[in-house]
Amino acid sequence: xxxxxxxxxxxxxxxxxxxTITCRASQGINSYLAWFQQKPGKAPKSLIYAASSLQSGVPxxxxxxxxxxxxxxxxxxxxxxxxxxxxxxxYKTYPLTFGGGTKVEIK
Amino acid sequence: xVQLVESGGGLVQPGGSLRLSCAAxxxxxxxxxxxxxxxxxxxxxxxxxxxxxxxxxxxxxxxxSVKGRFTVSRDDSQNSLYLQMNSLKTEDTAVYYxxxxxxxGSNYDYGFDYWGRGTLVSVSS
Numbered sequence: 420x421x422x423x424x425x426x427x428x429x430x431x432x433x434x435x436x437x438x439t440i441t442c443r444a445s446q447g448i449n450s451y452l453a454w455f456q457q458k459p460g461k462a463p464k465s466l467i468y469a470a471s472s473l474q475s476g477v478p479x480x481x482x483x484x485x486x487x488x489x490x491x492x493x494x495x496x497x498x499x500x501x502x503x504x505x506x507x508x509x510y511k512t513y514p515l516t517f518g519g520g521t522k523v524e525i526k
Numbered sequence: 527x528v529q530l531v532e533s534g535g536g537l538v539q540p541g542g543s544l545r546l547s548c549a550a551x552x553x554x555x556x557x558x559x560x561x562x563x564x565x566x567x568x569x570x571x572x573x574x575x576x577x578x579x580x581x582x583x584x585x586x587x588x589x590x591s592v593k594g595r596f597t598v599s600r601d602d603s604q605n606s607l608y609l610q611m612n613s614l615k616t617e618d619t620a621v622y623y624x625x626x627x628x629x630x631g632s633n634y635d636y637g638f639d640y641w642g643r644g645t646l647v648s649v650s651s
Contacts, residue, residue, distance in 0.1 A: 420590075453637040455571070462623055462644055463563075463571065468637035475639070506571055510637055514589045515561075515573040 421445050421509050425518035431526040436497045440521045442490045442507035451511035454483055454492045457520075458503045466505075467492065499525070528552040528640045530624050535645030542614050542649070548607040548624030548642055556580055556602040559627035561638065562609050564620035564647075572620075574598075576627065577607070592618075614649045621646050 422445035432438050442452065450470040455463040465474045467483040470490055480495045494501055502525050507518040534546040548560070559582075562574040575588040575598040586598050597610040607624050621644040628636035 451635070455638075457571075462641040463625075463638075465637065465639050465641070468635075468639070474636075508571070508573075508637075510635060513576075513587045515576075517571040517573065520570045 423518035530642035532645040
């Protein structure tokens with residue numbers, strides 16, 4: 420199975436900050452990488468597919484990059500509604516696997 | 527508007543069975559692959575299984591943790607996805623989400639784009 424490792428596991432940031440979350444795959448996955456946002460008690464929301472393409476309706480403050488084994492999610496101009504847990508996921512091979520999550524908290 | 531609504535969760539004893547449903551609307555259900563993803567209390571997301579579309583013979587894939595116990599199926603005439611769960615274990619306790627795997631031309635994979643709100647399954651004696 421492909422292991423997905425996110426870092427950091429949590430971070431504290433202020434409104435208006437720019438934050439970057441890293442996701443590393445245990446083997447190459449080309450660009451078959453997605454990012455999701457989840458708020459407490461809510462379903463995940465899809466943000467990015469193919470490492471850098473925004474899902475429909477997702478604001479451009481979210482951006483993704485990377486290919487192969489190393490990927491990043493960047494959130495610009497952090498707003499109160501962006502404080503949540505973020506997950507990466509590889510969909511190159513079965514079983515599909517998720518990272519452990521990064522909790523973005525208010526400083 | 528795309529909607530996915532799960533149902534069928536509840537409390538079940540270890541070794542028991544449960545069938546979850548996911549009612550889909552707002553899109554051509556038969557075109558897309560559909561998946562189940564679960565989340566144990568306070569934990570991260572875990573992929574459970576997938577059914578492909580008719581064009582791909584409704585074939586299925588499963589996580590090792592549920593293979594042989596869970597079955598993913600669909601009824602395109604009812605726009606519904608199902609998860610039959612047998613031989614349930616306490617570690618199957620989780621919120622179960624259905625998710626749409628969007629497919630485009632030449633079967634291009636857009637990943638999961640829509641999720642349901644989930645249904646809670648509790649396995650306990």
